[in-house]
Amino acid sequence: MEKPAIFGGTPACPSPISYGKQYIDETDIQAVADVMRSDFLTCGPQIPALEKKFCEVTGAKYAVAVNSGTAALHIACIAAGIGPGDEVVTSPITFAASANCVSYCGGKPVFADINPETYNIDPAAVKACITPRTKAVIPVHYTGQAVAYDEIAEICQKYGLLLIQDAAHAIGTRYKGKPIGSLADMTCFSSHPVKTVTSGEGGVVTTNDETLYQKLLLARNHGITRDKSQMEHPTDDPWYYEMISLGYNYRLTDMQAALLSSQLDKLSAFVGRRKEIVKRYNEAFKNVDGVIIQKEIPESDTTRHLYILQLDLDVLTCNRRQFFDAMAAENIHCQVHYIPVYHLPYYQKQGYPIGLCPKAERLYERILSIPLYYSLTDEQVAEVIFAVKKICAYYHSTPNISFQS
């Protein structure tokens, strides 16, 4: 076999590729340009149009568009009434925002360990974290695969907790046939460029609950209402509004909303291609000694946002960093998702001990995210597979292949 590029072989990919990338076509560009020539750059007709489309895609009753996935999580926590002294259970293997939204409200994120095969939060670990101060659970559909929703929902029901899903990875995923976004009290999506659909920056919260919906609307826009029924001192003055709670400016622009609507029109194509690539990777890697593939649960019809390669460090002689560098030399720029959130210095200073979630920590040492995006060609998929095989063979603890340079 040919040597890995890091030891002088030819790179598997002729030009650099990264783990994720947006796909923008002329229709998207036209949709944004049309808004720029219109009367409204923000608070215009694109926002309700996007929200309506989001409801159609997710099967939710209400959708609230905001300017990031983080803002979506923050207003969900505000609507949930999270405040000082409250605890919210989430996964350690996620982006910091899943916990930060709780911290913004003065609450305390509590980290429940993961299932080492699916990498999603373990319902038994969630249950073990519950105290009289627990107010909500924020499970993360990591990589796009649905969490063990029924088990978590049952725990929430039993202890009277709100269920807020972090679905930043999971647009297009279904759980037992139902789209993510139609389940749970609130579901938060992100449209950052590496996610399945993008608006540059952006996010959406979906809910089926009218009361939560009203609270989400207030939190998005300074706590301001023009609805007389919500006012303390309603008047007939046409300019009159009231600020009835403390909110933020988390509004999405109409350019972004038009872009996201246009992207949603391509969702089924995006979903189809991502599934195809995942299938090819899974088939190729199941026979590669040195890598472990993420277990798929039958309840989840998954649209994968990330493809995680777990290294079997028992059979490889390298560590994750060496593998990562070897992939980079092949022109394949991976990433690691994620450093356990409580390892981050801000959370370390709050006193979360290292060793808190051993399964998450073990996983973190072994994973890297390899390229997965709509425009990845079949040829590039084959190049990634070839690179992984080459590096695994080279670093195998009992080599049975000879390498040429």
Ligand SMILES: *Cc1c(COP(=O)(O)O)cnc(C)c1O
């Ligand atoms: C991307 C992401 C977020 C935050 O979304 P932004 O749009 O970047 O603010 C939250 N949670 C997870 C799991 C994410 O991947």
